[in-house]
Amino acid sequence: MTPTIRIQSAPFDPGHEAALIEDGRRDIGAIVSFTGLCRDEDGTLAALELEHYPGMAEAEIARVAEEALARWPLSALTVIHRHGRILPGERIVLVITAARHRGDAFAAAEFLMDYLKTRAPFWKKEHRADGSVGDWVEAKAKDDAAAERWNK
Amino acid sequence: MKALYFAWVRERIGRAEEELSPPPEVATVGELIAWLKSRDEAYALAFENAAVIRTAIDKAHVRHETPIAGAREIAFFPPMTGG
Numbered sequence: 001m002t003p004t005i006r007i008q009s010a011p012f013d014p015g016h017e018a019a020l021i022e023d024g025r026r027d028i029g030a031i032v033s034f035t036g037l038c039r040d041e042d043g044t045l046a047a048l049e050l051e052h053y054p055g056m057a058e059a060e061i062a063r064v065a066e067e068a069l070a071r072w073p074l075s076a077l078t079v080i081h082r083h084g085r086i087l088p089g090e091r092i093v094l095v096i097t098a099a100r101h102r103g104d105a106f107a108a109a110e111f112l113m114d115y116l117k118t119r120a121p122f123w124k125k126e127h128r129a130d131g132s133v134g135d136w137v138e139a140k141a142k143d144d145a146a147a148e149r150w151n152k
Numbered sequence: 153m154k155a156l157y158f159a160w161v162r163e164r165i166g167r168a169e170e171e172l173s174p175p176p177e178v179a180t181v182g183e184l185i186a187w188l189k190s191r192d193e194a195y196a197l198a199f200e201n202a203a204v205i206r207t208a209i210d211k212a213h214v215r216h217e218t219p220i221a222g223a224r225e226i227a228f229f230p231p232m233t234g235g
Contacts, residue, residue, distance in 0.1 A: 036235055050234070051159055053227060056211035063212075081234060093235050113235060119213065121227075122234025123159035136160050139231030 003065040003077040007057045009084035014094050021076040021098050028075045030102035032109040034095045040088035046129045048137075050092070052083040053121035064115045068097075071111065072104040079112065081122065111150055118147040153220070155188075157198070158229035161205065164198035174220075181207045182216035184226070198228075206231060 006012075014035050021031060038048050061079050068077065076098035086092055095112045099105040118139075126134030155172045157165050178187045182202070189199040199205060207214055208227040220226060 052234070053156070053158055053208070053211070053229070056208055056227070059211050060213070117235040118232060120234045121158070121208070121229065121232055123230060124233045125159070136230065137233040139233050143235075 001069065001074065001076065003062070003069070003079065005058060005061050005065060005078075006080045007052065007054075007061075008080065008082060010082070012080045012082070012091060012094055014091070014096070017078050017080065017094060018096055021078065021096060025075070025098075027100065028098045029100045030105040031096060031098045032102070032105040034093075034109050034113055035091050036093040036113075038086045038088050038090050038092055040129075044129050045088055045126055045134075046131075047088070047127040048086045048092075049125040049127060050083045050086060051123045051125065052081075056121050057081065057083075060120050061116065064112060064119060067115070068108045068112050072097075072099065072108040074099050074104065074108055077108070077112075079116070081116070081120065083122065085127075114143070114146040114150060117143045153223050154225045156225065156227040158227065160230055161198050161228050165194050172226075179219055179221070180216065181209070181214055181218050181220060181226070184220055185216065185228070204231060205229070 014033050018031055018033055078096040080094040082092055095109050097105045097108040124137040128134045153172055156169045162168050174187050178184050185199050185202050188195045206229050209223045210225050
């Protein structure tokens with residue numbers, strides 16, 4: 001099974017991506033879909049600018065996807081991550097996992113998101129609603145902890 | 153080798169990429185950071201807290217202890233905040 005991995009500036013449609021996975025299959029019992037959105041931070045954020053490392057972003061997500069496939073018997077796997085300017089309410093990231101049983105699909109989706117957060121080379125910069133350029137978003141210790149728990 | 157800088161590392165250095173020719177005694181990623189840091193104030197600011205800087209050689213994560221011999225491309229960036 002080859003995972004579907006896309007790094008793109010264009011928006012994506014989670015329903016369409018899930019339908020592509022379901023199409024023509026009779027062996028899949030569970031599909032889990034996670035969508036990460038851009039928050040407006042109580043009206044203070046005008047946009048996020050997502051910088052990425054072209055080439056490495058694809059390669060690193062592919063490595064994380066291979067790890068997920070080695071850990072759980074997945075029937076299908078899709079990861080889409082956007083870059084560029086993203087407005088509040090827009091989608092940033094999509095992870096879809098499909099498996100015979102829901103436990104594997106849920107666990108793999110959570111693993112993928114935890115690992116993407118700490119290993120995929122993307123960086124968010126804030127543009128504030130008052131017109132000023134804000135700060136680079138700081139990495140959170142809780143994200144490292146979330147990724148670390150899969151090593152136990 | 154080609155060096156790439158991302159996010160605030162790129163902004164502090166003032167460029168996204170450049171060719172580097174470190175002296176032969178610079179053997180590891182960490183030593184390369186120390187060498188860059190000594191170049192001027194911009195690099196010193198970018199690498200002032202070297203411990204937080206993440207690095208990749210040829211598009212794969214590496215640690216500061218990793219040798220740089222044979223590297224074609226080396227990237228320096230802050231902890232990642234995607235997802």
